[in-house]
Amino acid sequence: MKKTLFICYIIILIPLVSYSDTFRIGLMQAKEGEAKKYRPLLQYLSSFNIDLKFISFRTYSEAASQFSKGTLDGMFSGSGIAGVFILKNIAYPIVRPLHVQGWSTYWAVIIAPKGSHDYNNKAGYFNDKKVICSALASSGEFYVRTISTKINYLKAGTHGMALHALSLKKADIAVIKNRVWDSLNSKYPNLAKVGQDTGENPNNALIISNKANKKTVEKLKNSLLDLKNSKSQKGMAVKKSMTIQGYIPTTKNDFNHTLSLLKKAGVTPSFDFVF
Secondary structure: OHHHHHHHHHHHHHHHHHHHHOEEEEEEOOOOOHHHHHHHHHHHHHOOOOOEEEEEEOOHHHHHHHHHOOOOOEEEEOHHHHHHHHHOOOEEEEEEEEEOOOOOEEOEEEEEEOOOOOOOOOHHHHOOOOEEEEOOOOOOHHHHHHHOOOOOEEEEOOHHHHHHHHHOOOOOEEEEEHHHHHHHHHHOOOEEEEEEOOOOEEOOEEEEEOOOOHHHHHHHHHHHHHHHHOOOHHHHHHHHHHOEEEEEEOOHHHHHHHHHHHHHHOOOOOOOOOO
C-alpha cells in the first residue's frame, strides 16, 4: 500500500515541477509578426539548457498587467514599465541590447506638422493642443506628464500608432520614442521634430521578477552577455535577426533619468498603471 501511494505522489508531482521550471519572458509586439525576431534568441538560449517560453503582448498596459499578476518571470521592457516595477521593488534589470550602430538608450521627441514652432520648454506650448502618446511609456505618457499633468492627451497603444494618428490629424502633436521617429520619419514627410527630452532611458532592458529562480536568472544573464563574443551559428542568427551586437550589463543606476522622470510624472510605489 505504501509503495502504491509513493508512486502516485511521484506521478502527481512531476508535471508540477516541469511547469515551474519553464522561465516565462514577456515580449512587446507592436505590429503583427514583430515577435518573430526573437525566435533565434529562443534557439540560442535553449543550447544553454534554459527552458524558456516567450509570451507576446500588443500594448504596454497588457504586459504590465500580466507581470504584476506574477505570470511572467521576466520581460523585455520599455524603460517606463521597467522603471515602475523597479520603483515598486518587485523587479530589477539585468541586461539590455547594444544596437549594431552602438546605441542602447533612447529619449522622447515631440512631433508636429511641418512648419510648427519649436517647443519652447514651457507647458504653455501645449495649450489648446491635442497631444497623442503611447500609454505608460517614458518617451510617451510619462514624459508628457513631466511637462504638465494638465496637458490634454490621448493614449495610443504604441509609438507607431501615435505617429500614424498624428498623420491622420487626429491630434496636433505626438510625443514618441526617438528611435521610432528615426525609423519611420521618411514615411511622414509632412511631419517634423520640434523638441525632445534631455535625458536618456535604457532601451528594451530585460527586467526580472524578484520571485524568479536566482540560478536560472544568473544562467540567463551570462548566456546573454556571452552573445556579444559568440561566433556560433545560433549566436550570429540572433545578432542578425535583432540587429544587435549583443547584450550589455544593466542595473538600476542606468535608470536614474527614467526613475526621476517617473516620480515627476506622479508615479509612486502604489501606482496601478493608470492615471
